[in-house]
Amino acid sequence: MKSYDIQEMTDMIIKQLELRLKGIPEKAKPTIDEARISDEAFNPTNRLVSSLSERSELNVPTPRSTEMLQELRDATPARIGVWRTGTRPLTKEMLRFRCDHASAVDTVYGEVRSELLEKYELFQIETQYENTENYLKRPDMGRLLTDESAKRILKHCKKGAQVQIVVSDGLSANAVEHNLADVYPALLDSLQALGLKAGTPIFVKGGRVASMDHIGEVLQPDVLVMLIGERPGLVSSSSMSAYMCYRPRKGMLESNRTVLSNIHHGGTPPVEAGAHIGTIVQKMLEQKTSGVKLVI
Incomplete structure (x- = not known):
């Protein structure tokens, strides 16, 4: 039995x-396999192009100002002007809404x-999160490594x-799946071009942002960069953030972290983000600080 991507x-x-x-005869309609778009069409970049194309079509039949409505829709990815049939949403809009909601749930698990x-x-190491349900209820357990992981x-x-690079699934496994192949090599290239040396790259399963403090306590790098999946929403379930900190240790204040967020193909381009992270890291090393005290 064939399996299909939920978006597909x-x-x-x-x-x-x-x-x-449109009244096209049944025999002229494509079968599911005939209508299936190639894998290439479903990569994040092409999906974004398709999504933007769909958004350019206004569903509102007689808007007071077509130009104003289009301008508003272009300014945000929020669901604006999706219109309705009677008192309910259009079927295609409801399907897309439920699809996006399902994608958000799927990526957490x-x-x-x-x-x-x-x-x-x-x-590969892991935190004390134990399982996804516990991870969601006990954020504190995602901030500490297991004793075995710390030893390893x-x-x-x-x-x-x-520079210590750490990758974590966080609240979005999709963020790592969709962005790592672009952001990570770009980050390594940026560090190399700036003459900076990276340590052993780590993946921490079930990590929260503050797990970087425990890792910093054990390995004591000058700067730690954590690429972590963000909380998914109905616009994107594959958004990543890069948290950076100068000499992180347990008990570090959140104001001492520098963050570059919304890294995905519909936000900050992953390749561009990787290159930019390198320049931020260089400034941290030069100024010996991070967070609100860092001058970028």
Whole structure:
């Protein structure tokens, strides 16, 4: 039995509905396999182009000002002017809404593929989160490594590195799946171009932002960069943030962290983000500080 991506299935159903509304004969309608778009069309960049194209079509039949409505829609990814049928939303809009909601839920409970972590040689550890349900209810347990993980990184990872890179699924496994292949190599290239050396890259499963403090306590790098999945929403379930801190230790104030957020193909481009993170890290090393005291 074939499996279909939830976004792919939703797009195919909407296409079938639109054909039916246009009165195209049944025999002329494509089957699901015929309507299935290639894998290339479903990469994040192409999906964004498709989404922007769909948003350019105004559903409101007689807006008071077409120009003003279009300007408002162009200014935000929020669902504006989706229109209705009677008192309910249009079927295609409701399907997209439910699809986006399902994607947000799926990514919280999702897993980052081991093949991806192995490809970038990320040393894998975990926090005390235990499981996803506990992770959501007890944020504090996602801030501390297990005793075994702390021992393993001390034994196998470089201590006192100039720059320590940590990747975590956080609240969005999709963020790592969709962005790591772009942001991580760009970050490494940026550090190399600036003459900065990175330590052993780490992937921490079930991590919260403050888990970087525990890692910093054990490995004591000059700067730690954490690439972590953000809380998913109905606009994007694959948004990543980069939290950076100069000499992080347990008890570090949130104001001492510097963050670059909304890293995804519909926000800050991952490649651009990777390059920019490198320049921020350089400033941290020069100024020996981070957070609100850092002058960027």
